[in-house]
Amino acid sequence: MKISEAGGERAIIKLIRDQFGSPAEGDLALGIGDDAALIRSGDMFLIVTTDMLLENTHFRMELIDGYQLGWKSAAVNISDVAAMGGTPTYSFVSIGLPDIEIGVVESIYEGIRDVSAKYGSVLAGGDTVASAAGIVINVVQLGKVSPDMVLRRDCAKPGDAILVTNTIGDSRAGLELLLRFGLSEARRASESCVRSHLQPEPRVSEAQAAAGTGKVNSMMDLSDGLASDLQKLCIASGVGAGIHSKQLPVSSDMSIAAARLDLDPTRLATAGGEDYELLLTCRPKSAPQIIEAIAATGSSACVIGEITQERDVVLIMPDGAVEPIGESWEHF
DSSP states (O other): OOHHHHTTHHHHHHHHHHHHOOSOOTTEEEOTTSSSEEEEETTEEEEEEEEEEEBTTTBOTTSSOHHHHHHHHHHHHHHHHHHTTOEEEEEEEEEEEOSOOHHHHHHHHHHHHHHHHHTTOEEEEEEEEEOSSSOEEEEEEEEEEOGGGOOOSSOOOTTOEEEEESOOSHHHHHHHHHHHHOHHHHHHHOHHHHHHHHSOOOOHHHHHHHHHTTOEEEEEEOSSOHHHHHHHHHHHHTOEEEEEGGGSOOOHHHHHHHHHHTOOHHHHHHHOOOOOOEEEEEOGGGHHHHHHHHHTTTOOEEEEEEEESSSOEEEEOTTSOEEEOOOOOOOO
16 A cells, blocks of 8 residues: 555654654653654753755745745744744754755755744754755754743644634745746746745744733644644644635735636635644634734734534535535645
8 A cells, every 4th residue: 555545644644653652751742743842951842843845846946046945944944843832943954965056055055044043043053965866955943932832733622713824825826826837927926925935934923922822722833734734733632623714814916816827715725835824723712812912923813713523624615505625735
């Protein structure tokens, strides 16, 4: 049986859990299955996360420049630290390179440097090897968080309101424009959506503001898309969810791009990946306080649905019809 037939990435994660037993023991407070691991370190938790980007799987060099590639490779890991309620500290970057122009390599590290500096992280080490299969970048990102600020994906409760920050689907629209029209024409069609895809912004201050209210029950970042990531949160918490399609926050830029692409903006919002916005749950009465805290950072948040006792994750259409929310990014 192939990986795709066994259940894809989720099957691999289950296999690893089965092989290595308990996900937390000793100083390991939280192991496999969340945005990052938590390791006890004095009166704080050390956050550890890692992510890998492969050329022609996660990016194509004719559609992204070196600076943006470096920025994105670090940003997606910083986003995982944010999703735990933490502060980025140090990173380790391992990179596999074909014999490309040295200027491209310089640009990659400039992107890593700038996004790391923006969010308070420092490059502390890594590894460099030759690669015959294109560019490979793996980042290990560290962070720190106090126990009272930790947020996990396995604590959602039936009746919780579901919130997301800012707008979703912009990155997927940018990707579709890039694939359909190439870099120059995609930028002319929607510079905003293309930038959302190529140079995402981790929501560090937004996550800390939400955590600071003490009212968030669960949180994760939207890396694989609302449909997939919400299902991960629900599986971890043993719950289901209902999302109201008319409440999905969709930007005017994304709507215009969707029209240009002849795609459904609702499906771009649910099935799109790499938004790196925050997905969180709380008791309904706490939602206004969390929205206000996030607004103070310059971002927005809104309620898009509710956590249910039933295990299904569904999309509720404007006419009241209920549909499966579907899937989004899957590696296999």
